[in-house]
Amino acid sequence: MAAYLEQLVNGLVLGSIIGLIALGYTMVYGVIQLINFAHGEVFMVGAYASLACYLWILPPDLAGTWYIALPAMILFGSLVAALLAIAMERFAYRPLRGAPRLAPLITALGVSVFLQEVVRLFFPDAKQAKPYPTPFIEGGITVHLGDGQFTIAYIRILLVVVAIGLAALLQLYISRSRMGRAMRAIANDPDTARLMGINPDRIIVWTFVIGAVLAGVAGVFYGGYQNTINTDMGFQNGIFAFTAAVLGGIGSIRGAVVGAMIIGVVKTIAGQLPFLGGTQYDYVWIFVVLIFMLVFRPQGFFGETERVRA
Amino acid sequence: MSELLEVRGLSVAYGAIEAVRDVSFTVHAGQIVSLIGSNGAGKTTILRTISGLLRPKAGEILFQGTPIHALPAHTVLGMGIAQCPEGRRLFARMTVEENLQLGAYVRRDDGIQADIDKVYDLFPVLGERRHNKAGLFSGGEQQMLAIGRALMCKPRLLMLDEPSMGLSPIMTQRIFDTVAELRDLGTTVLLVEQNALAALALSDQAYVIDLGRTTLHGTGHELLADSRVRAAYLGEEVA
Numbered sequence: 340m341a342a343y344l345e346q347l348v349n350g351l352v353l354g355s356i357i358g359l360i361a362l363g364y365t366m367v368y369g370v371i372q373l374i375n376f377a378h379g380e381v382f383m384v385g386a387y388a389s390l391a392c393y394l395w396i397l398p399p400d401l402a403g404t405w406y407i408a409l410p411a412m413i414l415f416g417s418l419v420a421a422l423l424a425i426a427m428e429r430f431a432y433r434p435l436r437g438a439p440r441l442a443p444l445i446t447a448l449g450v451s452v453f454l455q456e457v458v459r460l461f462f463p464d465a466k467q468a469k470p471y472p473t474p475f476i477e478g479g480i481t482v483h484l485g486d487g488q489f490t491i492a493y494i495r496i497l498l499v500v501v502a503i504g505l506a507a508l509l510q511l512y513i514s515r516s517r518m519g520r521a522m523r524a525i526a527n528d529p530d531t532a533r534l535m536g537i538n539p540d541r542i543i544v545w546t547f548v549i550g551a552v553l554a555g556v557a558g559v560f561y562g563g564y565q566n567t568i569n570t571d572m573g574f575q576n577g578i579f580a581f582t583a584a585v586l587g588g589i590g591s592i593r594g595a596v597v598g599a600m601i602i603g604v605v606k607t608i609a610g611q612l613p614f615l616g617g618t619q620y621d622y623v624w625i626f627v628v629l630i631f632m633l634v635f636r637p638q639g640f641f642g643e644t645e646r647v648r649a
Numbered sequence: 650m651s652e653l654l655e656v657r658g659l660s661v662a663y664g665a666i667e668a669v670r671d672v673s674f675t676v677h678a679g680q681i682v683s684l685i686g687s688n689g690a691g692k693t694t695i696l697r698t699i700s701g702l703l704r705p706k707a708g709e710i711l712f713q714g715t716p717i718h719a720l721p722a723h724t725v726l727g728m729g730i731a732q733c734p735e736g737r738r739l740f741a742r743m744t745v746e747e748n749l750q751l752g753a754y755v756r757r758d759d760g761i762q763a764d765i766d767k768v769y770d771l772f773p774v775l776g777e778r779r780h781n782k783a784g785l786f787s788g789g790e791q792q793m794l795a796i797g798r799a800l801m802c803k804p805r806l807l808m809l810d811e812p813s814m815g816l817s818p819i820m821t822q823r824i825f826d827t828v829a830e831l832r833d834l835g836t837t838v839l840l841v842e843q844n845a846l847a848a849l850a851l852s853d854q855a856y857v858i859d860l861g862r863t864t865l866h867g868t869g870h871e872l873l874a875d876s877r878v879r880a881a882y883l884g885e886e887v888a
Contacts, residue, residue, distance in 0.1 A: 517754070524740055524751050530702055531738040536726035536755035536802060 341487025346607040352495045352564065354603025355502035359557035360580035361587070361595035362506060363550025369590035370526045370546045371436075373443050377427060377450035379577015381420050381551045384454060386471070386558030386568045387462055389416030393472050405476050409559070417555030423454075424551035428544050451574065459570045468569040471562030498560045503596065505553060510592045522546060526590075582629050588639030597640055601628065652714075653678045653806055653837050654699070654730075659708035661691070661698050668694040670861040671708070676806065676839050676854075681832045683840040683848040683869070685882060686858035692841040693735050695858070696808050699839075700732045701725040712806070727755050731804035735811045735841075737795040741784030745775050748783050748794055752801030761801070768797035771827065789820035796827065800836075807831065808839045813847060825851055845882035849873045857882075 360382050367375045392415035393402055401407045431450050435443045459465050479492035513519035521542050524532040529539055561576070562568050580595075583602050587594025602625050610621035632639065654676040661669040669691040676682045684692045697703045699710055701722035710718040717725055731752075740748050749768055753761045769776030772793040778786070783794055792812055799807055809828065813821040825847050832838055842848035849855055852869035857878060865872060872878045 517750070520743070520747055520751055521754060523743065527740045527742065528738055531734060531740070532751075533702060533722035534700060534726065534732050534734060534738075535751045535798075536723045537751075538721070538723040 341482070341484040341489055343608065343611060344482070344484055345489040346611045347604060348489075348491055348495070350604030350607035351499055351600060352603070353606060354583075354600035355499045356557050356561050356564065357576060357579045357583050357602055358506065358596045358599030359502050359553045359560075360576055361583040361599050362509060362553050362592065364581050365584040365587070365589055365591060365595040366509075366522075366546050366550050368584070370522050371432075371543055372440065373432065374447065374581065375432075375547075375550075376444070376447040376577065376581075377431075377454060378550060378554065379573035379575075379580065380451050380454035381424055381427075381573070382554040382558050382561070382576060382580075383568075383570060383573030384423050384458060384558075385416040385420035385551070385555030386562050386572065387458055387465070387469075388419035389413065389555070389559045390469060390471060390562065390568065391462075392416065402472070408472075409476075413556055413559045416559050417552040420551040420555035420558070421548045424547040425544055428547045433540065433543075451577075455570050455573065465570055468567040471566055471568050473563050473566060494560075494563055498564070501556065501560070505556065506592060506596045509549070509553075513592065518542070518545060579625065582625060586629060586632050586639055588642030591639070591641035594639055594641035651678050652676070653712070654839065655711040656695070656699070657709050657711070659695065659698065659710065660706045661694050661703055662706045667706070668861055669698070669705075672858065672861070672863050673708075674856045674863060674866070676837060678805075678837050679832070679835065680853035681828065681838040681840060681851055682854045682856070683842055683852040684856050684858050685842055685845040685848055685872075687882070688843060690858045691861040692858050693810055696732055696734075696810050696839070696841055699725070699730065699808065723755070726802060729803070729805035730808065731799040731802050731806070732808040733795045733799040733810065733812065735814065737791045739783040739791055739794055739798070742782055744780050745783055745786075745794055746779045748798050749801050752798035755802055764801060764803070768800065772797060788815045789817070789823065792816060792820075792824055793827075796824070800831070804836065806837050806839060808841070810841045811843060812840070813842060813844045821847060845878065846873075849878075 360379065363378045363381070364375065367373055389412035392412050393408065396415065397408060397411055427450055431446050432443050435446060476493040476497065479490045481488055481490045513522060521532065521537045524535060524537060525539050525542050533539060561572065579602055580599065583598035584595045586601060587596070587598030605624050605628055606621045609615045609624040610618040615624060652675055657673050659669055659672045660667060672695060684695065686692055694703065698705055701720050701724065705718050709716055712728055712730060717728065740751060746765065749765045750761070753764065769779070774790055775794055775797060783791065786794065796809070796812065812824050816824065821844065828838055828840065829851055840848055840852065849869040849872050855867065855869050855872045856863050857865040857872065865875065865878065867875065
C-alpha cells in the first residue's frame with residue numbers, strides 16, 4: 340500500500356513539472372492558436388542554463404547553500420529561457436504571422452531540432468546525460484503506512500507548491516490584469532483588439548516570455564528531481580506537456596494543471612502495476628488516456644470554459 | 650473651423666480588386682460627417698484604412714495635419730481616432746466592464762473608472778448588467794456598449810460603422826440621438842451608414858460613396874433634398 344501512495348506522490352511531483360511546461364503550450368495556443376512544439380526545448384535550455392549557472396557562475400562557497408543556489412539557478416535558467424523565447428518568436432514565428440497554420444507548426448518542429456542540436460554540440464560534454472546537482476534542501480517527511488514507509492523529499496513538496504502557486508497566479512493575472520485582458524482580446528478578435536490600441540506583437544512576445552519563465556522553473560526542478568539532464572528531455576517532456584494541455588482543454592490554465600497531474604499519476608501508478616506492463620509500458624497508458632479523451636470529450640476537461648481564448 | 654481629418658485621393662485595393670478609388674473628404678472638428686452609400690460601396694474599407702488596419706494603395710490621410718496612413722492601428726488609436734466597427738465586434742465572452750476597460754487600454758491615468766461610470770450614466774442598462782457577458786445582450790444594447798467602448802479612449806474623432814445595422818427603428822433613433830448628443834459634447838463623428846435618411850438628417854456634412862468613389866457632397870439637408878440621392882438611397886421615383 341505504501342508503495343502505491345509513494346507512486347501517487349511521485350505522480351503529482353512529475354505532474355507539477357509537466358504542468359509548468361504545459362502552461363506555456365496552452366497560453367501560446369490560446370493567444371495565437373500555435374502549437375509551439377519547440378516549447379519543450381525552451382524547458383531543456385532552461386535546465387542547461389541553470390546547470391551552467393551552478394557550474395560556472397555561482398561561487399563554489401555559495402553553490403552549496405540551497406537558499407542561494409536554488410533561486411539563482413531558477414532566475415538564470417528562466418532568464419535564458421525567456422531570451423530564447425523572445426528570439427524564437429521574433430525570428431521564427433513573427434515573420435509567419437498570417438501564414439497558413441501549418442507553416443509555423445512545421446517551423447516549430449524545425450526550431451525544436453535546431454535547439455537540441457545546438458545544446459548537444461556546444462554545451463561541454465552534452466552528448467551524454469549531465470549530472471545535475473542536488474544541493475537543494477536536504478531531507479524530507481517520512482510517511483509510515485502499515486508496515487511500509489517512504490520519504491517525500493522537501494524539494495518535491497516545494498515543487499508541487501511552486502507549480503500550483505504559479506498556475507494560480509497566472510490564472511489571476513489573465514483574468515484580472517490589464518495585460519491579461521489584452522491577451523484575451525487578441526485571442527478573441529485580433530483586429531478589434533488592434534482597434535483598442537493593443538499592439539499584438541507586444542502581447543504575443545509577453546505570452547511567450549511567461550511560458551518560457553515557467554518552463555525555466557520546471558527545468559531546474561526537473562534536474563533536481565532526476566539528478567541528470569540530457570538533450571532529449573525537452574522533446575519527451577514536451578510531448579507529455581502537450582498531451583496534458585490537450586487533456587485539460589487547450590487554452591485553459593486550470594486544464595493544463597489538471598491534465599498534467601493526471602498524466603503524472605497515470606504514468607507512476609501504471610508503472611507500479613505489473614498487469615499494466617510495469618515501467619516499461621507506463622508511457623503507453625498516458626496516450627491511452629489521451630485517445631479516450633479525444634474520442635469522448637475532444638475539447639478536454641475545461642475546453643469550453645475559462646480559457647485564455649476568451 | 651479646423652480640419653481634423655483630411656482624406657486625399659485615397660485608393661485601397663484587396664489584391665487586384667480596387668474597393669476604394671480616389672476618395673477625398675474632410676472632417677471638421679465638432680461636426681458629424683457621414684459617408685452614405687449602398688452595401689459594398691467601400692465605406693467600411695475607408696474606415697479600416699483610416700484606423701490603420703488596411704494600407705492605402707494611393708493617397709494620403711492627414712489627422713490634424715499629420716500623415717497617419719503608414720502608422721500601425723494601435724498608434725492611430727493613440728492619436729485619438731477610435732472606431733466602433735461594423736457588426737459591433739464586442740469581446741463576447743468578456744463582461745461589459747471588461748469591454749469598457751479594453752476600450753481604455755491605452756490610457757494610463759486614474760480617471761478610467763470615472764469614465765466607465767459616465768458610460769453607465771449614458772446607457773443605464775449597461776451599468777445594471779456590468780458583470781454580464783457582452784455576448785448575452787440584445788443588438789441595441791451591444792451597439793451601446795460598442796459606442797461606450799470606443800468612447801473610453803477619449804477620442805477626438807469617433808468613427809461609427811453602420812451603428813444602425815440590425816436594430817429596430819426605435820433603437821436606431823435612440824443610437825442616433827446619442828450620436829447627436831456626443832457631437833454636442835464636443836466629439837467629432839465620422840459616420841458610415843446605409844440608412845441614408847437617418848444619417849443625413851443628423852449630419853453637418855455628408856458624402857455619397859458609390860462604387861468606391863465620392864460622387865456627391867453637401868450638408869446633410871442639401872443631400873436630403875437632392876433628387877439623385879432621393880432616387881438612389883431613399884427609394885423615391887425620380888420626378
